Amino acid sequence: MRASILGGAGYVGGELLRLLADHPDVEVAQVSSGSHTNRFAHTVHPFLRGRSDLRFCDPAALEPCDVLFLAGAHDDAADEVRELEGRARHVVDLSARFRLRSAADWREWYGTEHAAPEYLERFVYGLPELHRDELIGARFASGVGCNATASILALLPLARAGLIERAVVDLKVGSSEAGARASAGGQHPARARAVRTYAATGHRHQAEIRQELGDFELSFTATAVDLVRGVACTAHVFPTEAVSEKELWGLYREHYRSEPFVRIVKERHGLYRYPEPKLLAGTNYCDVGFEVDECTGRIVVMSAIDNLMKGAAGSAVQSMNLMCGFEEARGLGFAGLHPV
Amino acid sequence: MRASILGGAGYVGGELLRLLADHPDVEVAQVSSGSHTNRFAHTVHPFLRGRSDLRFCDPAALEPCDVLFLAGAHDDAADEVRELEGRARHVVDLSARFRLRSAADWREWYGTEHAAPEYLERFVYGLPELHRDELIGARFASGVGCNATASILALLPLARAGLIERAVVDLKVGSSEAGARASAGGQHPARARAVRTYAATGHRHQAEIRQELGDFELSFTATAVDLVRGVACTAHVFPTEAVSEKELWGLYREHYRSEPFVRIVKERHGLYRYPEPKLLAGTNYCDVGFEVDECTGRIVVMSAIDNLMKGAAGSAVQSMNLMCGFEEARGLGFAGLHPV
């Protein structure tokens, strides 16, 4: 199978390249970049040094392929898909533009009319833990919001059981979420040691969470912390009825038993008793843990992912595996580093 | 006035030394350390280099003084105060042991019988924003919990107005909170880039918040992030009635108008639109900001402090100023550094 990446000079594009370069069922055909055309990909993605002679091609030079990843796509150019869909049997669009199923939701959260609304129903939300069956053989899959993914996988078993009355999701996120483009807020002197709430309210990923998990009162706040890769989600859940930790064990185990990339982390010993994103850098895992507050009945659910992996390229490759009929976990076996 | 510090080799002791060394109304008489006796204080606290010839004395060599700071006190040795109170006109105990007014609360949260319960009522909780009048001329003041301080100052105006039905306090804290003693969890390879929830539930500082702010449903979770000094508090407040941002402006301005060390931070421009702890390193400020969630009515209150300053030594010196009749802000004028 030949896979190509449109917009491959960013962080997500690099992560796709890293995964596909070692994927036994896939060959990378082309990777494009408007600003780095003709440069060796390893000058931008140093993990390719000595391993790949791939060069960035002009985006206009894209040839037909089996799987096309859109990794540099702009949210306001969704009609690009009309032009591109003829070039590939499968399309995975990692931008936000096909994550929502409803044009009205798009309008509400993104503030514009959707440019290709006829595709909204054709795309599958690319999180296999939610849409595995639909992804098998699918032609179109969207990427996922990284913050949405951490939140969804933290809350999913509770939501499915109808146990959430109110959820307050407090996210701590790394700097790679903002992408590779230079910005004042991302400069090291400003961003190092930051604990900077950038979305106290109004974060767009709420739209995905609501769409996928359904109806409960959702609050959402995101804060940047000093970390490159990673999202840590603390979900404070006020349940519709009292739940014990033992019941939570049962619920989460039941729900995630067969998931290759979701682990329950709740240890009695050691430093790492709950999920921590830094342990997951480069992996496709989502770690999930929980604790019940005896005073208030609140359930604290903690989850952690690598935003570039489970929150972007990892879920995209996992989705591709399902779309193309490969073994679902293929190419996603990295276990992580410690200490790091 | 002669001030002495018992247990001066830790981070809080160092911060007291830093503040008192430049305080125009105070002279540091003695600083003790059991493990560094006779060493120059500057070998432990490098900001004293070239500025002070002070050496650590043996704790047993403590002489009478005007103000005594207990900075290395153990929570389980509260009866030490009986022996020490004769040595000083004013005592500021920065440990947890005299923060609570009720022996029953102590038992509930610290799990032991209080060793000197007859002093509980004699100590004033050392946060001038709450107890200014009582601190003036007081003989005994407690220190404050750093996480409690950030939470209390975030919530105080809402609590006084009876507007809090439920508050979910999500704290992000720096590594200096854990003190200078070597521990596995504090080693750089383990602690760097951590986003580690160390108290999902059950954090003891809740006892102080409840005591000082009264009755509402309080949830509290604390997460370690990669920062040395600082606490960032995100308080998700579900109000008893709908409140607009304009009303919040009025409420917070009214409440904090005359406070020398509380600032409302809510900017339209620039990177630093809400409170951020790294900007406050070395200062005695508590910055407070807020935003209303249009979807749910939730109020997001954000606050930031330096845990060693407003959350410990800074509030202690501010309290001392009140106890001894000095100008309240004396010695606390540092404005902070940027970038840092």
Add this chain to the structure above:
Amino acid sequence: MRASILGGAGYVGGELLRLLADHPDVEVAQVSSGSHTNRFAHTVHPFLRGRSDLRFCDPAALEPCDVLFLAGAHDDAADEVRELEGRARHVVDLSARFRLRSAADWREWYGTEHAAPEYLERFVYGLPELHRDELIGARFASGVGCNATASILALLPLARAGLIERAVVDLKVGSSEAGARASAGGQHPARARAVRTYAATGHRHQAEIRQELGDFELSFTATAVDLVRGVACTAHVFPTEAVSEKELWGLYREHYRSEPFVRIVKERHGLYRYPEPKLLAGTNYCDVGFEVDECTGRIVVMSAIDNLMKGAAGSAVQSMNLMCGFEEARGLGFAGLHPV
């Protein structure tokens, strides 16, 4: 005395504002910024919050003043000084353009003809440790190169004693050296945890070192490390004759005995036995230490500064104090923070 700052929105401009705001002999008259005109200065420099209502003015609106700091000056616009010199009795230009005394040196290291060569001799190199007498009452002073300053103060006693045959200067520098402007290399994901040699050879600050310290074989390499403020200089010196540590103590003590901002740091106990830049953030100190290599006779001299202070704004204010007849250390008393 009224001081104004041209180009006050960058890191050095901010540091000047911080120092001058607390300087007892100076009032800040104006601070300009082309890109932030009319904005409150505290939106860019958060340490001014609640302390100053200063707004950025248009650079063209500059009024006559007693001291003018050029903090945003471009190296290729040195002729600007002709227009500006009439507006102020004293001018301190913190750019590189008047640090060298020779137009030929400028051409060699900066690759252009100097635009105002007639001023080169009128400017004093603004490092009081080298040019105190000339700075007293001077009309023009240059700023200093931060890396040059750390190197010069490490080597000065040895150079003056004619003891350097060969010096290999290996610098480790923080991210604030690159300034506030957004760049790809300065983005947090790329810059965090970097150990990135950006000038293996050819660094321009060598020109200043050579000019100020005279003739010996100088090698110079600069590497970016994960730090915001600070320069650490490791100077490996091969001496013209064998020197003992005792002799070094004598030499350095003799040389720096009366310097208010140079400290010899060489401890037997504690963690901080040699100079470390993070301890100096916000201070005007240069700490210097040394050790002799018994195997090779090499002298290792270590120095540390805050690049924005002793390496820029701090030395500039110290120079201003001399130029204007103020006490030399006025406004530069901050002792630093620990831990930080």
Add this chain to the structure above:
Amino acid sequence: MRASILGGAGYVGGELLRLLADHPDVEVAQVSSGSHTNRFAHTVHPFLRGRSDLRFCDPAALEPCDVLFLAGAHDDAADEVRELEGRARHVVDLSARFRLRSAADWREWYGTEHAAPEYLERFVYGLPELHRDELIGARFASGVGCNATASILALLPLARAGLIERAVVDLKVGSSEAGARASAGGQHPARARAVRTYAATGHRHQAEIRQELGDFELSFTATAVDLVRGVACTAHVFPTEAVSEKELWGLYREHYRSEPFVRIVKERHGLYRYPEPKLLAGTNYCDVGFEVDECTGRIVVMSAIDNLMKGAAGSAVQSMNLMCGFEEARGLGFAGLHPV
């Protein structure tokens, strides 16, 4: 093949576990820890979560195996090898105690009599780039010093060509070098943002460099920087005769052409033009680059490794592959992450 690890709870032991867990030719038989006996290995090494049920065994319970790694060995207990050698066909001792071939060198650098000098000649220094032929089928291999490895691979082509008259090696190292044991200097508040020269002179790894590279004047200084994994070596080489960059290209290419884990990094474009350790976390690469100083003829050679990999466990597994007849690069294929 069955491999066991004695002392597997530290960082190097963890890294061995990580590598061996995915090694197709090896099965991990036992991993011991005196302090964590019976605990699941994943509580200490979180990358094993959901992948391994291995528990730490008592060191005394060690059974015979094919390959034995000593990962927690103490330098002063070299006689342990007498007792252990009967338990395994191949022994790789990652401590310092068998790196030197001469008991006199041991005495000079480690200050004690070697406890098992009869083994010194039986061990091969475990760096395949130096001793590939001897390692093939060898019974005993030592580990390597991480700082020595970075230095040796930077200098090797020049040393072999007899081109080094004087080398000044300036190392920047990460915190994992100090191991997992808690220490005051390794605590996050003290170690974060450190630029701390801990060995201005006298570093023991010099003994290995001298032994392996032979006779030239060597100076060596090591400085801790804010990084977990990684060593960056800047070798300032004064050559016996002038060398051009073109000649260096020839020399290094010739020398490292067939090495699977040494890459020459010297790019014209992009951020990462020279070796950087953070790009190598988890990999077995040593990246090497160079530049000639036109002014002085100095050659600046830069190298970077992951100290836990090429500087410890990676080279040990590479050595094991040679000792046991496996493909040399087996199990060492991880390419690294970016950004990280």
